[in-house]
Structures are given as structure tokens and as C-alpha cells.
Amino acid sequence: MQHWLVKSEPFKYSWEKFNKEGRTFWDGVRNYQARNNLREMKEGDLVLFYHSNEGKEVVGIAKVVKEAYQDPTTSDPNWVVVDLSPVETLKTPVTLEAIKADEQLKDVGLVRQGRLSVMGLKREEFDRILELGSR
Template identity: 45%
Template sequence: MKQWLLKSEPDEFGWHHLTAKGAAGEEWTGVRNYQARNNMRAMKVGDLGFFYHSNIGKEIVGIVEVCRESAPDSTADDPRWDCVRVRAVRPFKRAVTLEQCKVEPGLEAMVLVKNSRLSVQPVTTEEWRILCRMGGVEP
């Protein structure tokens, strides 16, 4: 199982929007970057990811689970674009900000720190452990 980080603007689709979808979850639509799309194509059902509020807050607020593997994005007219379906698993007890990530030992090489613009990115097992601890949840 791999771990990921998925970014969304909270005023467009935030953590509360995903939790309202329940067990069915929601398609992670609108990704129009090849690297991010390829990351979604690598996701498997059961993989976990961090839900990151971009632009407003710039913070990790919860954990999601992939509940459907990559398929055509229903919001795209172009067949090159795919999306996964994710559902909320649990919120963080404490949101973890980008600024905290930048100064936390062990996160120096994290994609979020090095390339904060990539909307869907891998997270290493060690980064996952550190961020769960910072967020007050079990890995």
C-alpha cells in the first residue's frame, strides 16, 4: 500500500464536503497536470492519502482512502484526464501547516516541501508516520 497527498481548495471542495459524501466518497476531478494524473493512475483501492487544503490554510486536515482506481474524469472533455474516487477516513486532531512541514526534521525532501504546487503527490512511509504524529492520529 502506498500513501499520497491530495490538494484541494477548501472553498471549492474542502474536508467538510468530502465527509458529507459518506462511504461513497467523491471523484477527485479537475486534475490537469500529467505528473499528478500519473500519480492517480498509480493509486490502488485501499491506498491512503492526506487531504490538504491549498490556498486557504495550506494545511493537512485529514486522511482519505482510495475507494475506486483511476478512471476517466467525468468533468473532462479530453480522454487523457483521469481521476480516482476517495472517501474520508478520519480528520486530524491538529491541522499540520505547510510552514510546520518545512521546518520538521525528516520532511526536508517531501514533495510538498520541494514542489508545493503538485496537486497529487506521493508520500513516503516515514513522512506518513511523522505527519500522523504531528496531526495527532495513529499512522
């Protein structure tokens, strides 16, 4: 199993809306590295859901329920989506500030490549963020 982090601006697609809908396809990715990460996702992989711009915090855990397929919002074959379903809301959101301050997370993609919307996480990074979110 691999671990991931996806970002969404809450005013565009919030964790709350995601939970109400119960499933979504992750579209709008127009960065090649982020797209390649979507292509690497496998059914059952766990994904942290991060509110970007407003809040700047990890708020929940989702899982991949359908692997990469053509993005239905464009006819351009370069772009793909995956289907995600919510799993759990974190007890305490984990802020970007807390992530940056944590020595174990100093190399996490969220810090190193802040603009990337879909990124891989090491198992230890994923687990550490969950630990911070359980407080």
C-alpha cells in the same frame, strides 16, 4: 500500500464537504505528473487531504475506494479520476509551516514541488505527518 497527498482549495472542495458527502471522485487534475500519480493509486491506499491556498494544512486522511478511470468532466482521454472516501479528521491540522520546519520532512513533495496537486509520500513521511497531527 502506497501513500499520497492531494490538495484542494477549501472554498472549492473542503474537508468538511468531503466528510458530508462521504465519497467523491478526484477531478480537475490537468497536470501530467499529478495525473500519473492518480493512475498509480490502488484501492486501499491512504491519502492525506491538504487545504491549499487558505489554511495550507493537512486536515485529514482519506482512502482510495476506486482506482483510476476516465474523468467524467471531460471527454479528453488523457485525464482520469479516482474515488476517495474520508477516513479520519486529524486531531490537529498540520500546517505547511510545521512541515517545512520538521527535519524529517525536508524532502517531502509538498515542500519540493509545492504546486503539484497529487503527490506520492514515503511511508515515513506519511507517518510523521500523522504523528504531528495527533498532538
